[in-house]
Amino acid sequence: MKITYYGHSCFKVETGGKTLLFDPFISPNPLAKSVDLTTLKPDYILLSHGHGDHVHDAVAIGKSSGATFISSFEMVSWVEEQGLKGHPMNLGGKWNFDFGTVKLVQAVHSSKLPDGQYGGPESGFVIWNDEDCFYFAGDTALTMDMQLIPMTCPPLQVAFLPIGDNFTMGYEDAAVAADFIQCETIVGMHYNTFGYIKMDEEEAISTFDSVDKKLILLTIGQTITI
Numbered sequence: 001m002k003i004t005y006y007g008h009s010c011f012k013v014e015t016g017g018k019t020l021l022f023d024p025f026i027s028p029n030p031l032a033k034s035v036d037l038t039t040l041k042p043d044y045i046l047l048s049h050g051h052g053d054h055v056h057d058a059v060a061i062g063k064s065s066g067a068t069f070i071s072s073f074e075m076v077s078w079v080e081e082q083g084l085k086g087h088p089m090n091l092g093g094k095w096n097f098d099f100g101t102v103k104l105v106q107a108v109h110s111s112k113l114p115d116g117q118y119g120g121p122e123s124g125f126v127i128w129n130d131e132d133c134f135y136f137a138g139d140t141a142l143t144m145d146m147q148l149i150p151m152t153c154p155p156l157q158v159a160f161l162p163i164g165d166n167f168t169m170g171y172e173d174a175a176v177a178a179d180f181i182q183c184e185t186i187v188g189m190h191y192n193t194f195g196y197i198k199m200d201e202e203e204a205i206s207t208f209d210s211v212d213k214k215l216i217l218l219t220i221g222q223t224i225t226i
């Protein structure tokens, strides 16, 4: 899979012949000024929950790209009200899309949309096909339920975990999460965008090193292949 970082918790993942975009929050992020929204042409937009720092650019990119949304029933109802198309899901369910299987998994957080609507349950995604398997955790605390992922899904090659603390787990708990999900390679997200989630990148990396896990911190615009 090919992964490109757009800042905060926004990633593009190319897998199974399709382009997936997660949690687009780009235009308000001063660190992501270099990203041109019109160059993003996702086939699917996946939203973990309704907070503005995950959905801010979702409707605009949905309109310009014609992408299909994948999220909770409540989140998909919200995008459909705005003339966009989506596939609604809920926790514990999986569906076979044309790029692979998506399973909605538990996250411990909250979910309210920018207009005050309830966004349904905050969720993470486990996605797999013949070549790839990865977990995008969204915003979440460390939770024992993460141990269900290796019991119910194929082995993970990589996981996107929040590490910035205050609103989500910090990197110390994320290192425990990496153990719970039995994944060796973690891509960090939800850190350093604003004051409450500023953290020391070297300390975060050495915390993962100390438990024999690899923490990758991408620069905005960087692409890697896993």
Ligand code: NI
Pocket: 049, 051, 109, 110, 139, 167
């Ligand atoms: Ni949030």
Ligand code: MN
Pocket: 051, 053, 054, 139, 167, 190
């Ligand atoms: Mn957030």
